[in-house]
Amino acid sequence: xxxxxxxxxxxxxxxxxxxxxxxxxxxxxxxxxxxxxxxxxxxxxxxxxxxxxxxxxxxxxxxxxxxxxxxxxxxxxxxxxxxxxxxxxxxxxxxxxxxxxxxxxxxxxxxxxxxxxxxxxxxxxxxxxxxxxxxxxxxxxxxxxxxxxxxxxxxxxxxxxxxxxxxxxxxxxxxxxxxxxxxxxxxxxxxxxxxxxxxxxxxxxxxxxxxxxxxxxxxxxxxxxxxxxxxxxxxxxxxxxxxxxxxxxxxxxxxxxxxxxxxxxxxxxxxxxxxxxxxxxxxxxxxxxxxxxxxxxxxxxxxxxxxxxxxxxxxx
Ligand code: NAD
Ligand code: UDP
Numbered sequence: 001x002x003x004x005x006x007x008x009x010x011x012x013x014x015x016x017x018x019x020x021x022x023x024x025x026x027x028x029x030x031x032x033x034x035x036x037x038x039x040x041x042x043x044x045x046x047x048x049x050x051x052x053x054x055x056x057x058x059x060x061x062x063x064x065x066x067x068x069x070x071x072x073x074x075x076x077x078x079x080x081x082x083x084x085x086x087x088x089x090x091x092x093x094x095x096x097x098x099x100x101x102x103x104x105x106x107x108x109x110x111x112x113x114x115x116x117x118x119x120x121x122x123x124x125x126x127x128x129x130x131x132x133x134x135x136x137x138x139x140x141x142x143x144x145x146x147x148x149x150x151x152x153x154x155x156x157x158x159x160x161x162x163x164x165x166x167x168x169x170x171x172x173x174x175x176x177x178x179x180x181x182x183x184x185x186x187x188x189x190x191x192x193x194x195x196x197x198x199x200x201x202x203x204x205x206x207x208x209x210x211x212x213x214x215x216x217x218x219x220x221x222x223x224x225x226x227x228x229x230x231x232x233x234x235x236x237x238x239x240x241x242x243x244x245x246x247x248x249x250x251x252x253x254x255x256x257x258x259x260x261x262x263x264x265x266x267x268x269x270x271x272x273x274x275x276x277x278x279x280x281x282x283x284x285x286x287x288x289x290x291x292x293x294x295x296x297x298x299x300x301x302x303x304x305x306x307x308x309x310x311x312x313x314x315x316x
Pocket of ligand 2: 078080191192193207208210250275278
């Protein structure tokens, strides 16, 4: 197949490009590098089935020749306002790529009668009142809150994807990705795993926002990409959660990172750093993915963190 990956120079996108190349596809990665890094694709440069196109997909996307599948991953993804790559610092770009970028990517898919996959997010559930989160939960999002530029952009992206599916009979997929981590995350991305690993390697205290009792469930990149590839194979148009259901507090994650890195710098609590939309708890119900895709994560957190720590040590 000839496929397009928007956001292909990002963390998830670059790992997906690798797997697609391995599977003998011709891959075109489109990215404007707003949060991504061309270094993530450097090893593919010169490959005869790989092409990198630097372009902002919020503007019309032109691709010559037939395209069979579009993986639409382009979007800032870190909620941390302290990072220059966090979506609170990129509010208009984030809303535009979720709305206009998704519209353009759908248009490209429609013109080519291509399959379209949208990378959505667990953030569509907001600060959830149902736990764990199932796909039929409508969510609890503050439409003008500190994360609204991302949450509402993704909710719009889901809505326009379903509109194209229903109105234009397009073959679409929506995946709601839960916290995913691994090698190639930006060192200064601002999300909790890269922050903690970097701080631990540099011998600094790990910054816990709030009291650290909020929970997350962390999925290793290889498991996620496996789930994405399975989903593309199956005609299933309603949203599907992909994530690891093993839930832990942020305080527990900090302890684990300290142990795995051997850091003795401890933790530092930053009460004010937690934004008011920061979900108190998050864990995917992956029943639908298990049933439809026969998928569940297999990489234990310790193993995934060790691989990520190794990658961070090399890059730092
Ligand atoms: P990332 O920032 O590493 O990758 C996103 C990529 O999209 C970057 O390379 C960025 O430059 C590119 N991009 C952004 N706006 C663009 C635009 N207008 N035109 C072209 N390229 C653009 O983040 P990631 O973690 O790899 O996230 C990838 C996708 O998965 C995003 O859509 C994100 O919302 C979604 N997601 C990720 C997670 C996670 O835990 N990693 C969780 C939920 C959803
Ligand atoms: N967090 C933290 N310290 C950090 C970065 C994040 O305690 O240095 C917290 C953050 O407040 C949130 C959780 O870790 O409760 C996960 O944050 P992340 O930015 O990874 O993404 P989120 O799951 O909130 O989208």
